[in-house]
Amino acid sequence: MSYQALYRTWRPRQFKDVIGQEVITQTLKNALIADKVSHAYLFSGPRGTGKTSCAKILAKAVNCTNLTDGEPCNQCENCIASDNGSLNDLLEIDAASNNGVDEIRDIRDKVKYAPSQGQYKVYIIDEVHMLSMGAFNALLKTLEEPPEHVIFILATTELQKVPATIISRTQKFIFKNLQVTTIANHLIEVLDDMNIEYESEAIEMIAKVSDGGMRDALSILDQIISFNSDNRVTTAEVEKTTGYANTQAIENLLTTILAKDLTASLKQGLDLQNEGITVRNILTEAINVLTELLLAQKNVAHQTELAKLVEGSSQEQLLAMIEYANEGLNNLKYSTQQKTILDVFVVKSLNYLPTTTNASDSHIQEEIGTLNQKLSQALQEIEHLKTKPIQQNQNSQPAVKTPKPSVEKKRRHNYQQQVYDVLRTATKADLKQVVSVWEDVLKALAPSKRAMMEVSKPVAASPTQVVIAFEYDIWFEKVLDDQELLDELNRYLELELTESRQIILVPTAEWPVLRQDFLKNHKDEIQSSKPQQDDKIQEEKSESDVVSKAKELFGSEFISIKD
Known part of the structure; x- marks a missing residue:
């Protein structure tokens, strides 16, 4: 028989073999003992912490003909078939490569058929967050009310990318990173079973480098054993193999x-x-x-x-x-x-500078004090000007209150030119394409960043750019200054559309003004570019072109024509 990697050789076959997830395994065992197995489970957590192993054990246990204290017997026909991968009622699906609507529709059409060998037909969908939004929607109804003989077990390393509508239809279990001592103790057990000598410090290094994942730890150990032919795991070998930085x-x-x-x-x-x-x-x-x-x-x-x-x-x-x-x-x-x-x-x-001051930097503190004093004076003058009445000329018209601009003029000028560049080549089809994936883009963000973007929406798009309008100026300013967030938006949008688009930000209050100004300028360009014709014909032609362009940009449902 060909060689099997350690993480496969030591994959748990019963709940008691799962390392470091006692709360989860005990809960699942109790559900099996009380015959209260749910129709859908969601296992989330870091890689190599036991999600897929628990899913396979649970799938095996529900079809075991000799279940003992919530544990599969591993001896009956169904258990053996499950371990060998020949149980027809256990279907494992990798969502990373089967993430389309058609694959999920195929599952939905086949769940109605009864299991052929066991009591339940079990679907394990690994890396479920990779499903497209259409695939998730196709799964919703089946996941909520599947036939009595069907159990879904979903597994993911990125819970934040799974829609809330899916999470609410499942029992959610969160797997945690394993502690260094837990991983080290299991590695020692593996080495003792293989009669391989080891240095305790080397085992601790492997446990630290594995970053809380048992599968990673076993893979590293497997690599080190292959590196050394004298059946001994040493600190020096671990450092060479893993690039571990020793404490000294x-x-x-x-x-x-x-x-x-x-x-x-x-x-x-x-x-x-x-x-x-x-x-x-x-x-x-x-x-x-x-x-x-x-x-x-x-x-x-x-x-x-x-x-x-x-x-x-x-x-x-x-x-x-x-x-x-x-x-x-x-x-x-x-x-x-x-x-x-x-x-x-x-x-x-x-270059760290302590917050306490000393004689050597007293001049810096003196300058700071002077600046603070000037700032206080400036604020006092501003408050005084606010209370001072406006002087008007007797012959002058009543003063018209100028609305306060939502952003600085310089910034407004910058995004005004950028918006005009987008509108010159914008189409309704491009906008519709961006709108269709915008919700998925926001779901990929961290919760704090997603909250900032909830008040935004795409309002125009070209083949290379997209305009995003913000309902509140304060969030517009924050996002405009957050380059890291802008980079993430560009990256996730490119992943969804499979092509790059530059994101332009504008306040919602400014968007209608910019749009109207552009249409006006576009009208002038059309009039000046056409040959001299009869004035009435020229006017009708330019008006028609402007209306057509507006409908192309924003859709006919958003355009009303007034004389």
Whole structure:
């Protein structure tokens, strides 16, 4: 028989074999014992935490002919067929490659047929968040009221991308990341079973690098065992294979940073990368070391060289360095320049300025005080002008109150030109295409960012650009200044449309004015571009072209013609 990877060899076959998810497995066992199995389940959580394993065990258990205390027997005909993948009533679907409406309609048409071997027909849909919106809609009714002999088990690593209408029709179980000690204990159990020697520190390193996923930990262990032919897992091999940053190397780097030696700090960071240690591991271990130092700063027994140096550093400085490292980890998701991100962390940490003042920076504080004083005076003058009556000339007309602009003139000018560029090539079909996917784009955002975008909607679109109008100016300003959010919107919109479109933002109050101005200018362009004809014919022709263009841009339902 061909070799099987460790994570497949050690895949749980009963609920008691699932590591670190005791609450979930006990709940499922109790439901099986009481014969209260739901018609639909949703398993969500990080990769490699047991979602698919629990789904397969549950599917096997509901069709087991000799169920004992909620556990499948693994000996009856149905259990053996389920383990071998030959049970006709167990259907596993990968939504990443079967995410269309047709695949879900096929399921919907076949659920009415009774199971052929077991008591239930079970559908396991993995990575369900990859389904298209049309596929989700096709699944809704069947998921809410399936036949009595059908059970749906949905699994996903990105719960926020699953529509709320789907979640509300299921029993939701959230799988958690496994603790380092839990993973390490299971790895030791695997190595003992295989009669392979190991170093305890090496096992702990593997558990840390796996980032809470048991499957990742077993895959790394499998790789290290293959790397070494003497049946021994050592710390050195783990460092070489995984690029793990050992604590001593990171302490040396932090010691140099706190000593304010920029050249040596940058060189040490480069040396670590040349040894195969990733920037992610460097920053992650730096956070761990800084956190331990922060907690042990007052502990006299903590006498390492770094701890002694930290005694002269404030807690604010350590917290700032942790924040810089976290910022670097977040930036790694969007950049391929790993070395630059580590260098930025080093420079920011060296340039940290304490909040307390001393004699050397007293002049800075003096300048700040002067600026604050000038600001206070300016605010007082503004308040005085607000209460001062407006002087009018006797012969002049009554003053007309000018409406306060919603944004600065400079910004208005910028998006005005951009909107005009969009409208020159905009079509109703492009707008309809963007509107159809806009809800999916917003659902892909984090909840806090999605809340900012709920008051927006597409109002015009061309093959390369789209105009988004905001109902409230305050959210328009916030999103306009949030480049990270704009990048995410562009990325998710490109994923939905399979083509890139630049996003232009405008306040809703400004949109009708811009649209009217554009149509007026477009009319003038048409009139000036046509040859001299009879005035009446020319006027009718230009009016017709303008109306046609307006209908093409915004749809006939939004256009009314007035003489």
